[in-house]
Amino acid sequence: MKTKWYLFIVTIIAVSAIIFSVLQFHQKEEPFEVGVLMIGKNRDQKFIGLKKGLEELGFVNKEITYIVKNANDDEDKMKRQIVDLLDDNPDIIVTLGGVESTLLKKEMSEKNKRIPVVFAGVAAPKELGLIEDYRSPGGLFTGINNYHTSISGKRLELLTNLVPSIQLVHVIYDSKIEISQLSLNETKEAAKKLNIRIHPYDVSKNSNVNLRNSIKKEEALLILPSFRIEALTDELVSLATDKQIPAMGLYEFEAEKGMLASYGASFYSQGYQAARFVSLIIKGNSPADVPVELPDSIRFVINKETKDAIDVLYNQDLLSIAEYIYPDQIARGEK
Template identity: 25%
Template sequence: MKKILTFVFLYSLITLSSAAMAAETLISISQFVDHPSLNEVLQGFQDDLAENEIEVRYKVYNSHGNMATTGQIANQIVSDNPDMIVAIATPNAQACARIFEKHARMSGTPMVFTAITDPLAAGLVSNYEHPGKNITGVSNRLPMDKHMEMVLRFVPDLKKLGVMYNSGEVNSVSNVNRIKEAAAVLGFSIVEAPATNTADVYQAAQSLVGKVQAIYIPTDNTVISALESVIKVSERVRLPLFTADTDSVKRGSIAAMGFDYYLHGRQTGALARRIIAGENPGDIAVEFQKELSFHVNPGAAQRMGLTIDEDILNSADFLH
């Protein structure tokens, strides 16, 4: 009798353990590069799910800015056979989408993208209201007209603005096109300085010296990863540097107008929870963030030879 009871007890433990494992959601995460903004997105996402008591096991991959690695990671995720994929930044989302189209068994696996400027141009969704397929997410698309107006506040006589970006990133090309449109309305022109990898960033910054009155970096993963190279050039020749990424202001750019990437990650987590609860990602509209915060670094401005008006300082949400 004791043997029977022991067997029943052990069988119950195994059954409960199997049920707990079945309830756990496996999420494979593919992140493009290791820098503060994208790290904040990841942290916000994980915190949201943890605080809402979603049982999750993660496999986190980082391609460290290498385009070729994004495809390798996507293939590895196919082997993971996860319940959900989260892609942080455009190259990784595109790589996952391409690979999954080749594997029929992945067709029903939901993918949530985040920190992507233009998911439509990237080919990830068919439209914003009804994305289709099994993909939806949160875009970090910023109003470039407001960003260009911000630069003009600091440099009122601006005639030429240097823009650094990776021409191989769809989101960056989309940003530059919108920057050109805004600049044309405001009366100044754009000088492009592309950098296809982090090793090219310093030379790209150097190419702008003597040609422009200021430099602007949009939400470009490649250039922001090597931001210190641009800061070095800007401080040496006293050329004002502005960014879209607010974390870059802490690192040494003069100003940025953006949003909190940690909250961006939490918003992505809330969307993922809807899918885990049973909603079809193809029916969930792509989400955007609209609230912007104004960050200013007076010390950086001084090192780059720019005097900031008192009214600009007073209007800043954060001084670094």
């Protein structure tokens, strides 16, 4: 009998200790702080996708707080904001592009900071030195390789196949952004194989796109990755519209604004996909062991209004596989 009472008392004490520990844990538990770095407002769709993804994974606002740094297309401001964010010492940092990621990695190395980082879409993260290997990143960074460098040649092929009358493609790139330069190299290789004439145009050497007086009717624009080029989207759309020439972008927002087409993973989908990585790290996984992923989807989008406005002959087979967007419906909030 004494033995039974002894075991009963020990069990009660043990259960009480567990309940007390759990209660103490929840009382002390604070929201998980997620730092977010974006170079400009165009990437806000990635942040929206990230928040939506985390909500669907079961994280509510009281469990996560965001420290958002938006540099408004100012690289020097981004550097200062990174210093401030590292001083805040969040639990995890989500970068919304390549320039944010490379600047953060440099500052973290200099300050010897060890904070897990998820990049929500970076072209060629291994070539940029963010990771050691795609299956085993091996450091503090993991996330999504948006594949935009690797498909630069495919984008050129799609554009010139879509509009067979194109005789010259003006390739808009940024020599100060490594990803943009790598994408240009891919485009040059593709142009040789496809026997297509291209004219590289470096936006880093110009405050605007000075092509208005030189572009001819049977020419086109091809956009490569760069936050500076993203900031020039309205100007590039205006140029293509005035000259009535095709323009191929990376992101659907470029097509929504008036470019003929885009081919790539959308900003929203990259942010949404990145939520899975954030969730894994919150649950205790190390970014060194979480494999980098390719985009869940790559979209070939055509602006129906722009297509109808440009007086060219189109490849009907490509038109049949494209996803159409309708700017008037988007303006009415029917996207």
